[in-house]
Amino acid sequence: MVNGNDIIGVLGGMGPGAGIAMSEYIVNNTIAGRDQDHLPQVLFSLPGAIYDRTGFLMGKVKTNPAFRMAEILGKMEKVGVHVAGIACNTAYAPPIFDVLLNECNKKGITIRLLHxxxxxxxxxxxxxxxxxxxxxxxxxxxxxxxxxxxxxxxxxxxxxxxxxxxxxxxxxxxxxxxxxxxxxxxxxxxxxxxxxxxxxxxxxxxxxxxxxxxxxxxxxxxxxxxxxxxxxxxSSLALARALIREHSPGKLKPWGAACLR
Amino acid sequence: MVNGNDIIGVLGGMGPGAGIAMSEYIVNNTIAGRDQDHLPQVLFSLPGAIYDRTGFLMGKVKTNPAFRMAEILGKMEKVGVHVAGIACNTAYAPPIFDVLLNECNKKGITIRLLHxxxxxxxxxxxxxxxxxxxxxxxxxxxxxxxxxxxxxxxxxxxxxxxxxxxxxxxxxxxxxxxxxxxxxxxxxxxxxxxxxxxxxxxxxxxxxxxxxxxxxxxxxxxxxxxxxxxxxxxSSLALARALIREHSPGKLKPWGAACLR
Missing domain, CATH: 3.40.50.1860 (Rossmann fold)
Known part of the structure; x- marks a missing residue:
């Protein structure tokens, strides 16, 4: 079986570049000398599925993007993600994030979502x-x-x-x-x-x-x-480093300028 | 339902930086004016699960990395991937790639894998x-x-x-x-x-x-x-552009220096 239930998840697509940057921060902040030393991670970047977060908070978009985000987290859990971060600050605004936690709860999703x-x-x-x-x-x-x-x-x-x-x-x-x-x-x-x-x-x-x-x-x-x-x-880098810390604290690179990319 | 079965898959982790680069090429070679215009993609980067490809070809690693790669493609299919690329040239060597196709066939995986x-x-x-x-x-x-x-x-x-x-x-x-x-x-x-x-x-x-x-x-x-x-x-960029072409040909950026990143 591949990796069991030990995978880091990045919920990206908001925008797509930001999700990819977070995945890259995870790689570049991990102590590793060869491919196999790096941490298992998946990036889900489904931008068309996720309504604009600021648009929702301003009342311009009616549907809360939290519902689709919960669906994606459900998919992530199925492939073995146990800890995840969302590569979007606005998604952490309580009118979205609280609904997301509630939806995950209702769906029985147990992924630990960092804040x-x-x-x-x-x-x-x-x-x-x-x-x-x-x-x-x-x-x-x-x-x-x-x-x-x-x-x-x-x-x-x-x-x-x-x-x-x-x-x-x-x-x-x-x-x-x-x-x-x-x-x-x-x-x-x-x-x-x-x-x-x-x-x-x-x-x-x-x-x-x-x-x-x-x-x-x-x-x-x-x-x-x-x-x-x-x-x-x-903030992306802070969340990426936290994901490493939660997964494999011994593999977190000491802080320095090299961690910025 | 999120995105149905219309997702681009990048099988990464070989090394992790190369997988992320391919995801980034997909974003940067897509014509889009806002998040929602970008293509749905997932990146699976499970480097610890995949034996070294060159090591296998040289007889230093006994297990064919193709088996784990097929397992990962199976997971990708479950979340809706229908076309995928492997971000590793060595994985396309016939002693690996032929076995991978055969495994996918045996498992009933129908993802279209570009070469x-x-x-x-x-x-x-x-x-x-x-x-x-x-x-x-x-x-x-x-x-x-x-x-x-x-x-x-x-x-x-x-x-x-x-x-x-x-x-x-x-x-x-x-x-x-x-x-x-x-x-x-x-x-x-x-x-x-x-x-x-x-x-x-x-x-x-x-x-x-x-x-x-x-x-x-x-x-x-x-x-x-x-x-x-x-x-x-x-070669990564060529494969990334091919993935866009297969998914949404109208969204492929005209070729130019700006496509290189």
Missing amino acids: IVEEVGFFIQEYYPWVKKVGVLGTRGTFITRHYDLLQRDFGVQTVYLTEKEQQRAHLSVYHPAYGVKADPVLVSSRARQIFESSVASLKKRGAEAVILACTEFPMISEDEYVEDMPMVN | IVEEVGFFIQEYYPWVKKVGVLGTRGTFITRHYDLLQRDFGVQTVYLTEKEQQRAHLSVYHPAYGVKADPVLVSSRARQIFESSVASLKKRGAEAVILACTEFPMISEDEYVEDMPMVN
Whole structure:
């Protein structure tokens, strides 16, 4: 039998580039000298099946994407996944994530689903312990639901956000059909990059000591560890490292710049 | 129901970086303006389950990796995969691939499995039609079985190889536990890069007009489209584009440099 029930699952497709990046972080953050040392993982990237998360949170999409996500997790469990992460921050907003947990419960799915905000909290605590105030750079969905405020409650890390107007621009740097990173994750537009940089600068002005890339698309705009002398906390990478830790803690690479890709 | 039976499968893990690269090529070669336009795909990367392909061909590993690969394809079919590719050239060597087809047949697996050598043939025919002699740069397994000679028979393209001694060095640039690309696909060693370059130069001396990167790990050493003024034919990319063509021909990006990542 292949691998039993010991597989890491990445629920991707939101967007597809972000799911693949998370799979890649898992590989590149694993201590391994040959193929067979690497961890078993599957990536499910079924973007057409999953309604837009921010669209749902804003009332523009009626069906909760959680239902399809639960169906996919059911498929993952059938092939042996026992721990999984969702490569999308907006999917962790309570109006989606709580329904997802409830659906999994109803379907009898027992996959352990890690929580991206919690893992970002642990990540900051471990690698940037001096940070007490973080900027949250995410989609409009994440901006509205403020689910990153969990950091304040559970980790004593205060959150700061963009203004309403700045947030609109940041959202478009991901979603705009011409210059957004979802439209072309390979040749990132200079406009997306410029919005990213001015958003980071603005969060710094508001007191941020680090910035959470709280949309899995942002690391495709910039892979720099530091911008404006502040650490960029890559939420996908934090979740990928947590998946390794849960599966095989002894195989997690020590933290360093090489882990960023 | 999520996506029915319409999913592209990537059988990865050989090595894990090569499987992820193939998934990424599928995304980056698809015409799409938003998440939902992208094609449904799953990547199964279970490296611990699959015995080394070259090791088997050289008689150092007793069990044919084909058996585990067939089991994984069975799992893929259960979640809805209908067309798949294997992100490993050596797996297409007849002593492995023929057994795999036979196993799939016995198990009643009806996934359509594309053939990497055939797709490289179509790729050369379409994008580099003037090429009549190609260098084959692969693992020792591919060197021994010469399954790329199919190109001669079916596409009228002659193949040239490295010498025995050069081939040994090229193999180590992939497999060596210290400087091989499988050991660290992120920070590629200068030695691996240097062996790659001298191998390409040597194939050119032997009359090659293009070089097939006939191991899915080589594009991690070099992403350049041209080396020594010869096109580098990326076998993973050829297979990824073929998977798009089989699934949704209208969504295949026109060929150009932007498709290389």
